[in-house]
Structure formats: structure tokens, C-alpha cells
Amino acid sequence: LAKTTQPISMDSYEGQEVNITCSHNNIATNDYITWYQQFPSQGPRFIIQGYKTKVTNEVASLFIPADRKSSTLSLPRVSLSDTAVYYCLVGENFNKFYFGSGTKLNVKP
Amino acid sequence: GAVVSQHPSRVICKSGTSVKIECRSLDFQATTMFWYRQFPKQSLMLMATSNEGSKATYEQGVEKDKFLINHASLTLSTLTVTSAHPEDSSFYICSASITGGEVPYGYTFGSGTRLTVV
Numbered sequence: 001l002a003k004t005t006q007p008i009s010m011d012s013y014e015g016q017e018v019n020i021t022c023s024h025n026n027i028a029t030n031d032y033i034t035w036y037q038q039f040p041s042q043g044p045r046f047i048i049q050g051y052k053t054k055v056t057n058e059v060a061s062l063f064i065p066a067d068r069k070s071s072t073l074s075l076p077r078v079s080l081s082d083t084a085v086y087y088c089l090v091g092e093n094f095n096k097f098y099f100g101s102g103t104k105l106n107v108k109p
Numbered sequence: 110g111a112v113v114s115q116h117p118s119r120v121i122c123k124s125g126t127s128v129k130i131e132c133r134s135l136d137f138q139a140t141t142m143f144w145y146r147q148f149p150k151q152s153l154m155l156m157a158t159s160n161e162g163s164k165a166t167y168e169q170g171v172e173k174d175k176f177l178i179n180h181a182s183l184t185l186s187t188l189t190v191t192s193a194h195p196e197d198s199s200f201y202i203c204s205a206s207i208t209g210g211e212v213p214y215g216y217t218f219g220s221g222t223r224l225t226v227v
Binding site: 041043089097 | 153
């Protein structure tokens with residue numbers, strides 16, 4: 001079973017900041033939190049990964065509270081090309097990942 | 110970064126025939142690979158875990174005799190859909206476990222194979 005819960009869908013407009021929250025109440029001590037992006041008919045693509053606090057890279061930020069039971073992916077100034085499904089996964093290295101429903105982000109002009 | 114090459118990207122086959130999908134890790138060794146299936150507008154469903162040099166581990170409900178997995182080398186895993194039927198039509202994706210670099214702990218995914226059985 002998937003260990004994460006996300007909103008099924010979100011709408012946004014170009015130029016806005018989008019925050020997608022994921023719940024993972026049963027996260028284990030050794031689990032990392034990883035976010036992937038998937039476009040139709042393509043494999044998931046890595047966005048960002050973190051263990052605690054805040055992580056930022058060139059495309060997104062990941063906020064993880066102290067209890068690590070949730071995480072928030074922040075996409076600054078989204079564009080139409082950010083329309084995709086975003087998956088939050090938690091797990092330990094070399095362990096299999098079960099995908100949750102993901103969040104379908106629809107960016108409107 | 111670590112790249113997984115999946116081939117073919119799309120294939121159409123006749124009902125009753127078998128189809129092989131290849132997943133290769135480029136520039137790194139993948140002792141563990143995973144195979145997923147994704148139906149339209151649904152999430153990825155884990156089918157099996159492929160371990161180099163040993164038998165694959167299948168998820169509950171996945172027929173091991175229908176979905177043959179071979180992981181004979183550290184860079185290649187194959188999924189063969191045997192006696193394919195229209196209900197096997199789906200998007201198949203492989204992934205490899207990686208460490209270090211951009212993704213400290215996680216997986217890199219292939220580009221997927223669209224299988225259509227007619």
C-alpha cells in the first residue's frame with residue numbers, strides 16, 4: 001500500500017506559486033521524501049529529495065516539518081509546461097516504492 | 110546523472126504473441142530494478158522487483174508466468190509479456206535503484222513502453 005496521501009488535483013495560473021502537500025504519517029526513521037513529476041506517456045522524473053527541514057534546488061523547494069509526517073513541494077512561478085502529475089514517495093534506499101494517487105496539477109493561462 | 114534506457118518506446122502486437130521490453134542502466138550498475146504498469150489516468154502500479162542474478166519478486170496478483178523478468182546482468186533487466194491479450198495493453202515503466210549524485214536515495218525511471226495488444 002502507498003504510504004502517502006496527496007490531493008488528487010490542483011488548479012493554478014501561470015506565474016503563481018504552487019504548494020502541494022503530502023501526508024506520510026507512518027514515515028520511518030530511515031525514509032527519505034522524494035518528489036517526482038510525470039508527463040503523459042513518460043516515466044517519472046526526479047524533482048527534489050529531502051530528509052528534514054528545507055531543501056531547495058533550481059526548480060523547487062521542499063519543506064519538511066520537524067515531525068516529518070508531511071511535506072510540501074513548492075513550485076515557484078509555474079508555467080503551462082508544469083502541468084503534470086506530481087508524486088510524493090517515501091522510502092529507504094533499495095526498498096521498493098509504492099506510488100500513491102499523485103496530484104494532477106493543471107496550470108491555466 | 111544516472112540514466113535508464115527503456116526500449117522499445119511503443120509496440121503493437123497481436124493477441125497471443127509475446128513481447129520483450131528492455132531496461133538498461135547507462136553508466137551505472139543496477140543490482141535492483143523495478144517494473145511498473147500504468148493504466149490510463151491511473152498511478153503507477155508496482156509489478157515486480159528484479160534482482161541481478163536471482164529470481165524476481167512479484168507483487169500480489171501479478172502472474173509470474175505471464176510477466177517474465179530476467180535480470181542477467183548488472184545493466185540489463187527485461188520484461189517479457191507472454192501470450193499477450195488486449196487487457197495487457199498498458200504503459201510499462203522500469204526503474205533502477207541508485208545512490209549518490211543528484212538523487213542520494215531513490216530511483217531513476219525509464220521513459221516507458223506503450224504496449225498495445227490487438
